[in-house]
Amino acid sequence: MSSEYFYDLIEPELLYRHPLTTYQYESSYHRHNAYEIYLFLQGHVHFYINHRCYPMQRGDLLVISPEEMHRTLILDETEYERITINLKKTYVYQLSTVMTNLLSCFDHRPDGSGNIIHLQDDQLNQLLYWTHQIEESADSNLYGADVQTNAAMAQLLVLINQWFQHNSFVPQDIMPELVRKTMEYIEKHITQSITLGQLAEEFYMNSTSVSRLFKKHTGLTLRSYILGRRIELAKLLLTDGMSITDVCYQSGFSDYANFIRSFTKIVGISPGKYMKHRQAEVRIDLLPKTDYH
Known part of the structure; x- marks a missing residue:
């Protein structure tokens, strides 16, 4: 599998990790089929999300x-x-109620922004208390451990949602302007042909400089990044019920067979199966959608 494969499948409903790393490492831009909570504790790290980069x-x-x-x-x-916690939508639904949608902090904000807050010491201690409870009960085979895990996870999500409701934190964004503008250009022209030469001409740079800087800050080639964004657009169109043939061309693909092959490789299932899965998921999405921001 290519090192630029950027769709990271999460299998369990709840995946809790608390790793330590002591070597230089960079991941490529990637996505999960789950929501993610990420708490930074120590190190010298830059975190990229969409077209932003934060020194942690x-x-x-x-x-x-x-x-x-x-x-x-x-x-x-x-x-x-x-500490990273990955959560499937169905799992969070089970913890939510009609009055309390625990997905609000994830869903009710503009895509790629409003993702980050900085916790004060007392908030961090509260969060670490509940993550410790999750860590202990998730590894236990004792009677009731699963109930304790779910209870701790619900408490954690309530806290996080409360904090994000009142989020006024303005993070430092250090993404280079050329990379940000390249991403914005790609989004604007995603359904059209996009070449490295066009990007170089648009930004008055030589193509090698554009390609090298983009790869440095995303971990992906321009070709792989564009393919990923087209697949994301295709997924949205499939969710809306558009025919697979129309989705192919409306998401920027010029060849139907290539679209089917690329979609299946990246997402893990065919466009047809994805459409059926999403339509079934939408039918159970009955939580309130009030935006608290």
Whole structure:
């Protein structure tokens, strides 16, 4: 499988990780088929999400929806510690109620923004208390451990949603302007032919400089990034019920067979199966959609 494959499948309903890394490392832009909570604890790391890049500080908390591409860049061999929790939509539904939609902090904000808050010491301690409870009960085979895990996860999500309701944190964004503008150009012209030469002409740069800087900050070639964005558009159109043939051409593909092959490789299922899955998922999506921002 290519190192630029950027759709990272999450199998369990709840996946909790608390890893330590002591070497330089950079991931490519990728996405999950699940929501993600990311708590930064220590290290020298830049976190990229869509067209933004944040230098991380202890206590930075991010929430990431399945549609948002993200990556981490570990800048040196300083010990890098973080907690990540991946949650399937169906799992969070089970924890939510008609009055309390625990997906609000993920879904009710503009795509690629409003993802990050910085926790004060007392907030960080509260969060670490509940993550510790999850960590202990998730690894236990004792009677009731699963109920304790779910209860702790619900408490954690309530806290996070409360904090994001009142989020006024303005993070430092250090994404280079050329990379940001390249991403914006791609989004604007995603249904059209996009070449490296066009991008170089648009930004008055030579093609090698554009390609090299983009790869440095995304971990992806321009071709792979454009393909990924077209697949994302195709998924939205399929969810809306558009025919697979129309989706192919409306999402920027000029060859039907290539569209089917690319979609299946990246998403893991064919466009037809994806459409059926999403339509079934939409039918059970009965939670209130009030935007609290």
